[in-house]
Amino acid sequence: MAEHATDLLEVDGISLSFSGVKALDGVTFSVREGEVFAVIGPNGAGKSSLFNCISGVYRPQAGSVRFGGDELIGLKPHRVARKGIARTFQNVEVFPAMTVQENLLLARDGFMKAGPLSCMVRIGRSAREEREAVVAVQRYAEMLRIDHLLSAPVGSLPHGTQKRIELARALAMEPRLILLDEPVAGMNHDETSEMGEAIRTVNREVGVAILLVEHDMTMVMGISDRVCALDFGQRIALGTPAEVARDALVVNAYLGGAL
Ligand SMILES: Nc1ncnc2c1ncn2[C@@H]1O[C@H](COP(=O)(O)OP(=O)(O)OP(=O)(O)O)[C@@H](O)[C@H]1O
Numbered sequence: 001m002a003e004h005a006t007d008l009l010e011v012d013g014i015s016l017s018f019s020g021v022k023a024l025d026g027v028t029f030s031v032r033e034g035e036v037f038a039v040i041g042p043n044g045a046g047k048s049s050l051f052n053c054i055s056g057v058y059r060p061q062a063g064s065v066r067f068g069g070d071e072l073i074g075l076k077p078h079r080v081a082r083k084g085i086a087r088t089f090q091n092v093e094v095f096p097a098m099t100v101q102e103n104l105l106l107a108r109d110g111f112m113k114a115g116p117l118s119c120m121v122r123i124g125r126s127a128r129e130e131r132e133a134v135v136a137v138q139r140y141a142e143m144l145r146i147d148h149l150l151s152a153p154v155g156s157l158p159h160g161t162q163k164r165i166e167l168a169r170a171l172a173m174e175p176r177l178i179l180l181d182e183p184v185a186g187m188n189h190d191e192t193s194e195m196g197e198a199i200r201t202v203n204r205e206v207g208v209a210i211l212l213v214e215h216d217m218t219m220v221m222g223i224s225d226r227v228c229a230l231d232f233g234q235r236i237a238l239g240t241p242a243e244v245a246r247d248a249l250v251v252n253a254y255l256g257g258a259l
């Protein structure tokens, strides 16, 4: 039974150990339909492990992850993606020699979801489907302010722009939830605020829920509806950004750190 009527993703009592090291220790939280939800915590807190459990890269030893009521544990990453969860990676992962438009069209085709075999789908696509795909890609590119770059090879563009392309590509998969792994890592101040704005725009205009892991506290506090803090694999706080920022356990975990 969902904790909340509009819970989309329910992470329930997830535990994961690596030869004695408890990366995650009974972590529970839910992401609601359409919200921006952030996971924070010091280095080694378990944030990446958590993402990898949700996206099917790791299989936790205990607990469950339900998405729209369906159990995800045991599904391979491409099956999780097909359920409607898109993700971006800590390092930019795009096809650098291809244009922005080609990268986005591939995502739309389900290439990212089902692997290279689905390229076959593309060959069989009708002219009408082709036009629809181009229109959809144009819309997402405008939303992320990369529409003037559609014919540019991705590899020629600055890091901050490539990260927005990755987000556009996740969006082109038309998911219900996007997982963002440190979306502003390595960005300068202007790129960071542009990305923060882009995440909010995507969330508002498409209504897609966003789950992000991020070290940049100003950015997390500025764009998130709710925040969950982890330390040593355990959830130490959950609430609004203001509640979490003043939580004694969180302040203590970050003492001398980013908060
Ligand atoms: N593949 C692995 N093999 C062994 N130990 C691992 C592995 N992945 C993570 N760990 C351990 O699990 C714990 C949690 O790591 P995790 O990478 O999830 O933390 P994190 O919160 O993402 O940290 P960071 O902010 O540095 O990215 C750490 O103690 C880490 O050393």
Ligand SMILES: [Mg+2]
Pocket: 047, 048, 049
């Ligand atoms: Mg990490």
